[in-house]
Amino acid sequence: MTPGLEEPIPPETELHDDTSPFNGTLGDNFDGNLDGSLDGDADGHVDGQGTRRGPTSRRAVLAGAAGAAGAAGLGALLLRSAIGDAPVSAFATSGAAHPAGHAAVSGAGRALDPGGAGTATPVPDARMLSPATGHGAGVNGATFRTGQVVDHRANGFDPTAVLRDFDWGTTSRLSDGRTLREWDVVAGEREIEVAPGLRFPAWTFNARVPGPTLRCREGDRLRVRFVNASPHQHTMHFHGIHPAEMDGVPMVGRGTIAPGEEFVYEFDAEPFGLHLYHCHVGPLAEHISRGMYGTFIIDPAQGRPRADEMVMVQHGWNTTFDGQGNQLYAVNGIPFHYMHEPIRVKRGELVRIHLVNILEYDPINSFHVHGNFFDYYPTGTRLEPSEYTDTIVQGQGQRGICEMRFPHVGRYMFHAHKTEFADLGWMGFFEVVD
Amino acid sequence: MAEPLLSRVPRSALAAGIVALIATGLAVLAALAGSVLPDRTGPPVESLVVERTVLSAPGTIELVVRNAGPDPVTVAQVSVNDAFVAVTGGEQPIGRLASETLRLDYPWENGLPYTVSLLTSTGAVIEHAIPMAAATPAATSASLLQVALLGVMIGVVPVLLGMTTLPLLRRAGPTASRVLMALTVGLLAFLAVDAGIEGLEVGAAGAAAFGGSMLFVLGAALAFLLLAGTQRLIPDTTRAGRVALLVAIGIGVHNLGEGLAVGSALAVGELALGTSLVVGFALHNTTEGMAVVAPLTALPPVPAQPDRTVRPGRLLLLAIVAGGPAVVGTVLGATLTTESHATFLLGLGVGAIVQVIVLLVPQLRRPEGGLDLPVAAGLGAGVVLMYVTGLLVAA
Numbered sequence: 001m002t003p004g005l006e007e008p009i010p011p012e013t014e015l016h017d018d019t020s021p022f023n024g025t026l027g028d029n030f031d032g033n034l035d036g037s038l039d040g041d042a043d044g045h046v047d048g049q050g051t052r053r054g055p056t057s058r059r060a061v062l063a064g065a066a067g068a069a070g071a072a073g074l075g076a077l078l079l080r081s082a083i084g085d086a087p088v089s090a091f092a093t094s095g096a097a098h099p100a101g102h103a104a105v106s107g108a109g110r111a112l113d114p115g116g117a118g119t120a121t122p123v124p125d126a127r128m129l130s131p132a133t134g135h136g137a138g139v140n141g142a143t144f145r146t147g148q149v150v151d152h153r154a155n156g157f158d159p160t161a162v163l164r165d166f167d168w169g170t171t172s173r174l175s176d177g178r179t180l181r182e183w184d185v186v187a188g189e190r191e192i193e194v195a196p197g198l199r200f201p202a203w204t205f206n207a208r209v210p211g212p213t214l215r216c217r218e219g220d221r222l223r224v225r226f227v228n229a230s231p232h233q234h235t236m237h238f239h240g241i242h243p244a245e246m247d248g249v250p251m252v253g254r255g256t257i258a259p260g261e262e263f264v265y266e267f268d269a270e271p272f273g274l275h276l277y278h279c280h281v282g283p284l285a286e287h288i289s290r291g292m293y294g295t296f297i298i299d300p301a302q303g304r305p306r307a308d309e310m311v312m313v314q315h316g317w318n319t320t321f322d323g324q325g326n327q328l329y330a331v332n333g334i335p336f337h338y339m340h341e342p343i344r345v346k347r348g349e350l351v352r353i354h355l356v357n358i359l360e361y362d363p364i365n366s367f368h369v370h371g372n373f374f375d376y377y378p379t380g381t382r383l384e385p386s387e388y389t390d391t392i393v394q395g396q397g398q399r400g401i402c403e404m405r406f407p408h409v410g411r412y413m414f415h416a417h418k419t420e421f422a423d424l425g426w427m428g429f430f431e432v433v434d
Numbered sequence: 435m436a437e438p439l440l441s442r443v444p445r446s447a448l449a450a451g452i453v454a455l456i457a458t459g460l461a462v463l464a465a466l467a468g469s470v471l472p473d474r475t476g477p478p479v480e481s482l483v484v485e486r487t488v489l490s491a492p493g494t495i496e497l498v499v500r501n502a503g504p505d506p507v508t509v510a511q512v513s514v515n516d517a518f519v520a521v522t523g524g525e526q527p528i529g530r531l532a533s534e535t536l537r538l539d540y541p542w543e544n545g546l547p548y549t550v551s552l553l554t555s556t557g558a559v560i561e562h563a564i565p566m567a568a569a570t571p572a573a574t575s576a577s578l579l580q581v582a583l584l585g586v587m588i589g590v591v592p593v594l595l596g597m598t599t600l601p602l603l604r605r606a607g608p609t610a611s612r613v614l615m616a617l618t619v620g621l622l623a624f625l626a627v628d629a630g631i632e633g634l635e636v637g638a639a640g641a642a643a644f645g646g647s648m649l650f651v652l653g654a655a656l657a658f659l660l661l662a663g664t665q666r667l668i669p670d671t672t673r674a675g676r677v678a679l680l681v682a683i684g685i686g687v688h689n690l691g692e693g694l695a696v697g698s699a700l701a702v703g704e705l706a707l708g709t710s711l712v713v714g715f716a717l718h719n720t721t722e723g724m725a726v727v728a729p730l731t732a733l734p735p736v737p738a739q740p741d742r743t744v745r746p747g748r749l750l751l752l753a754i755v756a757g758g759p760a761v762v763g764t765v766l767g768a769t770l771t772t773e774s775h776a777t778f779l780l781g782l783g784v785g786a787i788v789q790v791i792v793l794l795v796p797q798l799r800r801p802e803g804g805l806d807l808p809v810a811a812g813l814g815a816g817v818v819l820m821y822v823t824g825l826l827v828a829a
Contacts, residue, residue: 137520138493138539144511146520197510197525197555319557327553336518423517 142336142423148196149340155192157208159332160341163310166297167212174221181216181269182223187234187257187279187292194317195328195335195425203230203279203290209333210313210358211277211294218272218301227262234287237280238296239397242267249280256281272300274354274380274399276313289318289326289360295399297354300383307352307403308345314357314365314394314416314426325361328425329416335425338414342429347409351430353402354380357394366393367402368417369430374404391417406432478505480554483642484562485533485772488570493541497550497562498772499524500533502643508555514540515548527555531643542567571700571768581697581768582761588696588715589689589760594753595716596723603724603731611731612798613812618681618725619794620816625688625722626787628824630654632695633780636773644774653781654788657687661789675748677729677793682756684790685722688783689756693763694776700768718823719757721816726756729794 137143152158169183185205192209194200205211216222226236233256237248245253246267257263279292295311316326317335328335345351353374357365368391375385376392380401392400406412415427440448481503488496495514501507506527512519520539528534542548548564571577603614630650637647645652665680696715727749767776798809 139541142513142517143520144518145522145525194557195511195553197508198553198557199555200557317557319553320559321557327551327557327559420516424513425518 142425142427143339144196144336149337150193150196150334152334155208155333156190157333159330159334159337160343162208162210162213162332163312163343165213166215166309166311168215169222179217179220180223181220182225183212183214184225184227185212185214185236186227187230189230189232192291192333194319194330194333198319198328200317200319201290203232203234203287203292205236205277205292205294209291209293210311210315210356211292213295213297213311213354214277215297215299216269217299217303218269220269220298222265222267222269224265225262226257226265228257228259231259232287233258233281234279234292235281236265236277238265238267238277239275240267240296240298241270247280248277250282269298271381272298274356274377274401276356276358276397276399278358285323285360286321288358289316291315293358295354295356297380304352304383305350307350309352309354310343311354312356312367314355314359314367316359316362316421318361323361326359326424329359329421330425331428336427338428342411342431344431344433345406347432347434348405348407351404351406353404354399355392355394355402356399357396359396362418362421364393364395364418365421365426366391366417367414368392369402369404369414370412371408371410372404372406372412374402377401377403406430409433478556479503480505480507480556480558480560481642482507482509482528482552482560483773484550485643485774487562487564489542489564489567490572491569493539495538495540495542495548495550495564497536497538498533499528499536499552500643500772501528501530504530506530509534509536509552510555511553512536512538513551513553514538514542516551544568578765578769581700581764584696584700584712585693585761585764586757587712588719588764589693590753590757592716592719593685593723593726593757594750596720596725597727597749597753599724600727600730600749603728606731609808612800613808614724614728614731615794616798616809616812617816617819618728619791619798620813620818621721621725621820622681622684622787622791622794622816623813624817624820624824625685626784626791628820629688629691629780629784629787633691633777633784636780637777639773647777649774649777650781650784653778653783654785655781657782657785658789659785661786662792665789665793674730677797678726678752679755680793681729681790682726682752684783684786685726685756686759687779687786689719689722690759690763691776691780691783693760693765694767694779695763696760697764697767697769698776700764713826715826717826718820719760721819721823722756723753726752729797 137146167183169181172180172182174180186207188204188207190202190204190207191199192202192204194202202209214224224236224238226234228234235248235250235256238246243253246265247253248265250256254263275296275298277294277296279287281287293313293315295313297311312331314329314331315333316330317328318325319327330337355367359365370390373388373390376387376389377383377385378398378400380399385403392402394400409432412430412432413427414430415422443451481501482499483502484497485500486496486498488498490496499509506529508527509521509524512521517540521536523536524534536552538550540548542564544567546567548567550562550564552560552562554560571581603611606614633650633653634647637645637650661680661683665676763779798805798813800806800809
């Protein structure tokens with residue numbers, strides 16, 4: 001099971017490596033995420049007013065559907081509004097979704113922003129949801145109100161996209177031949193629909209929770225320009241080896257970054273492994289639980305074996321702000337998301353999960369995968385796995401890399417094996433296909 | 435100067451003018467307050483009261499919730515014992531004082547406790563505890579008949595049994611009669627205090643939307659005033675008969691509230707039905723029968739009834755007035771009632787009883803005025819009797 005190092009270096013690492021003289025142009029390595037995030041932050045406070053469709057308009061659409069049953073145009077409208085949020089199979093049994101439409105959805109099922117009149121329209125009708133989604137009710141397990149999902153478009157991020165979204169920054173070459181890797185990260189505030197119908201006043205890095213997954217290579221020089229566009233003081237505190245003045249804690253070096261100010265955190269990428277960053281301003285628990293955290297990956301110089309890579313940041317939402325635990329648990333922002341949109345992986349392909357736990361207020365978190373075992377690399381700082389298991393426990397701030405191959409096709413759950421967290425949102429599905 | 439002018443204005447016109455003035459003043463106030471005063475700085479105040487819980491097989495929990503707060507509340511998601519559940523109902527905001535039925539899909543088990551957490555659109559959590567899950571009896575005609583039969587057994591029959599003490603009571607001399615009346619007042623006083631405590635508790639627990647415990651006070655005041663204002667209208671040829679009927683009415687209204695409590699306890703599975711419950715209530719309520727007939731003996735003979743006999747039909751009527759509401763109460767309690775209803779009805783019962791006490795107290799006085807030891811003993815005995823028989827009923 002242990003992947004051999006003779007496997008080819010993943011193309012991502014090759015592509016974004018900057019030893020090439022052609023690299024270094026601004027925006028060369030942008031994946032588009034940063035631009036979008038900055039825009040989103042600028043108007044973050046007014047988002048959702050006009051674009052988010054409330055239950056009323058949803059009902060109106062359904063009422064219209066009843067009135068004009070059989071109209072092909074209407075069927076298309078319903079479909080279009082379903083793209084992006086509803087799982088592909090969710091409409092398989094729906095009368096409104098004809099087979100042709102179903103096929104059309106399949107292609108765009110992962111799209112973050114399909115455009116069109118509306119996205120993420122929950123359908124308040126139990127019959128619309130196929131049992132094939134696996135997201136049951138009653139004895140079939142925990143679920144939000146049947147058929148409801150959050151409006152990812154209004155939120156400005158989609159956990160399905162977050163999963164495989166690695167931000168390699170902008171690279172250039174230093175005089176000593178090393179790679180300089182730069183990012184802009186903006187702190188902001190925005191309301192996020194963290195569960196259908198429930199809006200949470202989050203504090204964010206680049207307008208998403210978790211913040212961008214910053215990825216680099218061992219030995220890079222890193223320069224993170226941190227802009228505080230929020231009304232509160234914040235910092236970026238990186239896990240890693242760096243000078244004290246780059247530690248991003250109050251009263252050391254620059255200390256807290258006041259609203260409207262900015263600061264450049266600059267340090268070397270070491271040691272290789274799976275790390276994280278978060279705000280370190282007090283009250284610390286609140287700054288973290290509001291959403292100010294993200295993954296920080298330093299790849300080993302020689303790279304890792306090619307794999308289908310993904311990031312899972314385990315966290316919670318304490319919507320009552322009582323500091324006594326969380327009302328919602330999730331990976332990558334939205335509870336139950338991967339129940340609605342299972343993570344597609346290929347049979348036999350190496351899957352690498354960068355698993356981070358930043359859960360506030362609860363002592364431990366855990367990760368369990370069904371129908372499979374994985375090699376576990378604690379903190380990702382060694383190239384040899386420490387354990388071959390199907391369940392791993394992490395305290396807050398702990399992280400590790402899980403590598404596995406699925407030998408069989410089908411749906412396999414993954415969830416916290418602290419099952420209370422699972423029932424409160426921290427569960428999802430892998431969909432293994434050929 | 436203005437006085438002669440105003441005095442010449444017709445009274446109706448004056449009233450209309452004053453009403454118009456007040457209305458204008460209020461309108462100006464409403465218009466100004468909004469622009470002058472600052473907006474509320476805090477988050478919305480969200481308050482939902484669960485008025486009724488219905489557990490039905492297989493695996494459904496129904497909550498009737500009412501918005502008891504000033505702001506609309508939207509129930510975004512619902513969890514039961516820390517697991518989110520599929521729920522229908524309450525998708526739209528619930529306005530102030532409006533109510534909504536939430537239907538949860540959850541495989542509950544008989545006899546286990548559950549905590550339902552309503553997660554609102556702002557992230558607030560409103561918790562509702564189900565101390566012990568038990569299937570809510572379906573309101574079929576057969577089951578309602580059984581509930582009604584329970585009401586007859588704990589309400590009407592004991593009162594009738596208590597009335598059979600009449601021949602004995604009639605033999606009592608004037609002092610003994612006063613002691614009996616004192617006993618009755620003691621019984622009633624105990625009932626009033628007992629129901630008062632319960633009414634305030636129920637009101638505080640689940641009737642917040644409609645004023646909570648104030649609903650109890652309202653019911654008590656209304657019942658008191660209603661009986662005080664209408665007792666002269668009660669058709670009866672004798673004062674003794676009228677007093678007995680009033681006592682029966684007071685006890686009857688009380689038994690309505692008591693029946694409600696029994697019926698709703700039955701509905702949520704908190705009440706163990708059986709011989710002990712029925713016998714306990716019977717003993718408790720037999721004393722109420724004594725209280726109803728006591729006035730018939732305590733008064734001096736009247737010319738119309740020289741032999742001091744009372745027709746059986748009259749006794750039956752009194753028994754139905756005093757005990758019948760228990761039947762109505764148990765059926766209501768087992769089917770529709772909410773805490774708000776119960777609070778108000780408990781208040782009505784207490785108000786009616788207090789009015790009857792006010793009516794009876796003058797008769798406790800000695801002819802020369804004042805209370806004496808036997809009467810005080812009778813009052814005490816009434817309270818103790820109710821207390822002891824009340825211990826037999828664990829409801």
